[in-house]
Structure formats: C-alpha cells, structure tokens
Amino acid sequence: MPKPIIMTSDLSMLPPAVALTVASQYGHHRFPWFEEILKYISDYFTKVFGNQYQVLILTTNLSGARQALDFKNFKVLDISNSLGADYSSFKDDAIDAYLIAPERVLMGIPGAIIVVFKKSSVAKLEGILEKLTIKPYSLDILKAYNVWEKKQSTPFSPSISSVVGLVAALNFIEAHGGLSEHVKRHQEWAAFIRNYLKASGLTVIDDKSFSNSFTVCRLPVGIKAPEVVEKLAKENIFIELGDDPSSIKIGHLGYITQQSLEKFIKEFDKLFGQHSDLSFEDIKKYTFDSDEKASALVLNALDEKLLTPGPTFFNRDVFNVLDQYTYYNSKQFRKDFFSLSDRLSNWLGAHNQTLILSAPSTGFMEAAIVSLTEQSAIGLVVSHGKFGDRWMEICQAKNRDYVSLTVAEEEWGKAFSPLEIENFLISQSKKIDFICFQQNETSSGVAYNQPQLIEITKVARKYNPEIIIIMDFVSGSFAHDINFDQIDIDAAVIGSQKGLGISSGISFMMVSDRVISKLLKLAQYPNNWSEFLQEKSVDKYMDIFENKQQAGYLNILKILFGAVKKQMIDMPNIFHVYSALKSLDLIDKMGGQKVFLKHHENLAKLTRKHIKELGLQILGDKEYLSNSVTLVLFPNNIDASQIKKALKDKYSLAVAGAQGDYWKSKFIRIGHMGYLSSQDIDSLFKAIKIILEGYKKM
Secondary structure (H helix, E strand, C coil), rough: CCCCEEECCCCCCHHHHHHHHHHHHHCCCHHHHHHHHHHHHHHHHHHHHHCCCCEEEEEHHHHHHHHHHCCCCCCCCECCCCEEEEEECCCCCCCEEEEEECCCCCCCCCCEEEEEHHHHHHHHHHHHHCCCCCCCCCCCCCHHHHHHHHHHCCCCCCHHHHHHHHHHHHHHHHHCCCHHHHHHHHHHHHHHHHHHHHHHCCCCCCCCCCCCEEEEEEEECCHHHHHHHHHHHHCCEEEECCCCEEEEEEEECCCEHHHHHHHHHHHHHHHHCCCCCCCCCCHHHCEECCCCCCCCCCCCCCCCCCCCCCCCCHHHHHHCCHHHHHHHHCCHHHHHHHHHHHHHHHCCCCCCCEEECCCCHHHHHHHHHHHHHCCEEEEEEEEEHHHHHHHHHHHHCCCEEEEEEECHHHHEEEEHHHHHHHHHHCCCHHHHHHEEEEEEEECCCCECCHHHHHHHHHHHHHCCCEEEEEEEEECCCCCCCCHHHHHHCEEEECCCCCCCCCCCEEEEEEECHHHHHHHHCCCCCCCCHHHHHHCHHHHHHHHHHHHHHCHHCCCCHHHHHHHHCCCCCCCCCCHHHHHHHHHHHHHHHHHHHHHHHHHHHHHHHHHHHHHHHCCEEEECCHHHEEEEEEEEEECCCCHHHHHHHHHHHHEEEEEEEEHHHHHHCCCEEEECCCCCCCCHHHHHHHHHHHHHHHHHHH
C-alpha cells in the first residue's frame, strides 16, 4: 500500500522531522524539559496574539475544547484552519478565547488543543462558572488557567507526545520562514488547486469566506461525491465529502510535498480527464521537499530514566509507529482503532467493547460520574490517597451528593477491607447509589487484587443490587491480574502512560451490561440494547439522555454507541492508537499476558527485596501492596526528598516524591511498571545504597 496522501481539511500529513521527534523524545511532564517546551509554546503564541492573552494546553480534541468554552456570551473562535493558512496573527478584542488544533495547518499530531485565552475574560468566566449547577472538571479552563499562573504547568496529565509534536512542528515552521511564509505557501496551494479543479470541469464554490486551507467544489451532473471519495481512498488518497451529495472538499493545508501533489493530480486526472498543460514549475517552490534531510528536535527529554508511577520508562519501539500514520476516517485506521478496542477487552477480560477517549484518565472518571449517575444519586467515595480524593472533587463539580470513607494522610498505606466497606454502607441513613474507588492508589501504595475486589462487589450488591460500582484502574491495569467481568465491576477507567507504557493523552474504559441498561434507562428507551443499535429515532433518545445528564463530550452512551457500530465519532489520537497496538504486540512477543503480569510481580518483589536488604521500611499493609509502585520509608534523620534529588542529579534516575505534605520528607515512590527491567531496579538500589553510605559518614 502506498504512503497515504491526506488532502482533508481536518488533518495534515506529518513532516518527517515532526515524526522523528515524537518517536524519540519523551519524558516526565513535571520535569524541567517539559516545563521549558510549555514555556516555548506559550511564548510563541503570545508573540502571535499579544500579552493580553494566556496560552493554555487542553488534553482533548476540538469537540472537548469547544465544550469547555461553550457558554452564553463567551465568544470563542476556532482558528485551526486559519492561523498559518490565512493569517499569521490575530487581534480581535471581542474574542474571549481562540482554539487551535495543531494537527491541521500547524502540522502536529492530535491529542492536545491550544487555547489562547484573554486574561481580561477570567472574571467573566468565573461569573459564568459560579452560576452553573454542573461544572466542568477535566475540561475546566479556569483550573487550567490558575495552574498555569501558579506553576506554569497543567492540572492533569497532558498528552506528552502531542505537545512534543507541536513544538517540533512550530520549530519546522520557523525553519521554513515562519508563519508569514506558511501563509504564502497556503495561498499558492489554494490558487493552484482551484485553477486545476476549474480546468477539470468542476465548479469551485468561490465563497470569499473559505480558507486557503481547503476548497469545496461541485461535481459535474451524474458524478456522485461518495464514489469519488471512495475511488481516491482505494489509492490511499483522502479527501472529504462536501455538504451535499454532489460536492467534495479538498484540503491543502500543513505539509504538502511536490510528490504528494503530483500523485493527487495524477489520480484525480483519471477521474476527470488529464490536463497536459498543467505546469508544476510555479508551485514547486512553495511545496515542501520530501527528500529534505530530517532530524529530530532534541529536547533533553531522556536525561533521566523513569522509575516513577507514571509516566513510565520510554521504550523506543512503542513510540516508533508514525510510519503507520494515516487519515482517521480511512478503512485501515478504523480497522486498527476498533482492533485496539477488541484487544484491550480480550486482555482485560471484558466481553463488551472497550471505549477509547482522547483525554487524560480523569476525563473518563468524570464521564463515569456524569453519564452513569443521576443528579439525585448519592455516592460513596472510598479513598486511600490523593487520587482517590479526586472522585470527591468530580462529584462536587457534577453536583452529586456523596459520603466518603477516607484514610487520613498520616495513615497512608492502610486499606479498607471489604468488611469495613460493608459496615460503612450499612451504617448510612440514606441509600447509596454508586461507589467510586481506586484499584491501585499510587500516592499511598495501596492496591486491591482480584479476590478482594470480588468481595467488595459482593458486599456492595448485597447492600444494593442496583448499585453502580466505578473503579479507577488507571495505574493498576497491565500490572495486576484482574479480570473485569469476573470482579463484577460496572465501569473501570484505564490509563495509557502506566503499565501499557505509551504516552499520556488517551484513556480507556470497560463497562458492564448493567451500565448499558442504566444508560438506556436514563435515555428513557423502552427496549433492549440490540434494538437501540437499530433504532431509527436514536437521535431522539440521545437528546433525552444529553438533556438529562449534561455529559457533552463525555457522553458514554454516545461513545459506546459509536464503538459498537464501528463509527468514528470524533478526532482520535492517531499516534496513541498505533503506539498502544505496538505495545500490545511487544507484550505478545514477550510471552503474552501471563508473562507480562509475572514481569510486574517480579519487579515488585525485587524492589521490596532490595528495600529490606538496605534495612529500610516499606509503607503499607502487606496484604494490599501494589505491583505498580512501592513506597520506601526512610529513617527520621534522612530527608527522602534529598534522596530523590541525589538520584536525579548524580545518577539520572527519576523516582517520585511523596504526594502529601505530611510525608514529603519521609518516603519516595518507586514505579516498577511497563518496560523496566530487573537491571533497572538493581541499578536504582545500587545508587540508593551509595547515597545512604554518604549519610553514614556525615
């Protein structure tokens, strides 16, 4: 199959320099290298828009970003197809925020949206959010703004690879003349293609509002647009349908080479007749050279080996997948996308389709609350640490009442047994409708294994047979032997940057049949799921669900419907999908699921063996220790944060510090998941031993 030629309005082909950078640069998002590239992005767009704007990054796609700012009297402008194609700068004081999808004109990859937010609109947004009953959480622009102001960072795990791709793309644009020259290229491409289409007998719709990034044209009578799109797709050339059956939309944005343009014209000629008088000489100087020597932008991302509880160790093979990059609505990508869904379901023991979302795992946590519970519902949050507390914050944002069973910070490492959870449920004066908890809490090192989870679901369903049980499986998946169907959980959220070992920025969810019944009930649909899939009035019930739940981009009914029907409902993270498939392939080569789970168990045992040999303590109850992370407790005379610093500065080994203030100087957190080896663990403890010996000499 020839290399894809993407001529659509919503996705650019990738410059080789961008692909090489994404494949080779990755690291922790809380480290200086990432802070530096966030600042570079901020400074870059501040020059374009002016100091009155703040540049933010949202881990989502355009649909999610639009929802994040969809408020009455709040003016938002999507300039994804204009910045760099029609204009090199924007200055409109009436606009509160601009949205930019980097995978279009700017030639990045999907997974992150640039939000250029007017600073003077903060008070307006605060006033809007204050009046809302149901507030945003993972897509809270105000939260993103405040975190940037305080820390120059992001509130949740960003799509690291998407941000890396954006920086590489901006660097590529600057190396080729900057945004002004990029606009000139797009002007020339648009004029060339429109002249060619007219010469081919097509009617170009000369609407002056159309961008230089795409052209809409009407086909001659008797020629159907879907047939043209399909014939070109068979040659691996992708264009789009127009707004009616007789029109097509041709994108000419981002990265266009002489070779790709010639290939497009050649195949288009076969459909509409050859034009021998067409000259490529004039346009040649405006196209990119596919033979141009490309090199990765070096970002110093790999200075430290990651032994943190996520993101995890960089495996180059998992990231080197952009040779498969293609149009997201192609038959090949749809096949691969739903293959990933099926493989995850098979791996994790779920008979229903695994759902995929362009968002951090927090997005699916929020989706579970807003889609699976009613506003009148009362929940129980079982929290063993910082990330368990996040469930409470989401419930508050979504106006769900809840009670909590919480381990105090100074007691981290303790776990609530199934019996304690049962007794707590029985003691409540009001009926509990849903439960949220972490399977694996990386802040305190507590994990539930399959037998304990089965007992928890048994006591919960004994208390309330209709209870909805939601589990954060983000950091425990792929490291703990847990079968979703067997534990009888209703929804489990899975992360990408933990045991699976790929970039953050995409998340997954498994759902039970009970969830499907709940969704249909909330949509007021009278029949079963099979009939819903064939329902002619499905939009009516989707609207009922949305009006009641106010889920928007995080609408699980809509996501599930699209997954089962094999429909792409939104722009996916193309790179992340292929990276996840590659990771599953590598796991299979290692020996498959059992071997990979044993690998995590062995790394955890080796870590704890080293800790005991050094005379140090492991924080936590031995019945609830994690295969993903271990907390190492140091004596009172040793500051754990200094151990962490010494490992990074002297040995380029990155471990995590304590999350809570009480524990800051007391322990470090060692992540042992993904593609780390036993040699990595040995090297870490060899370094810790040397550092501790230095303390003894003091």
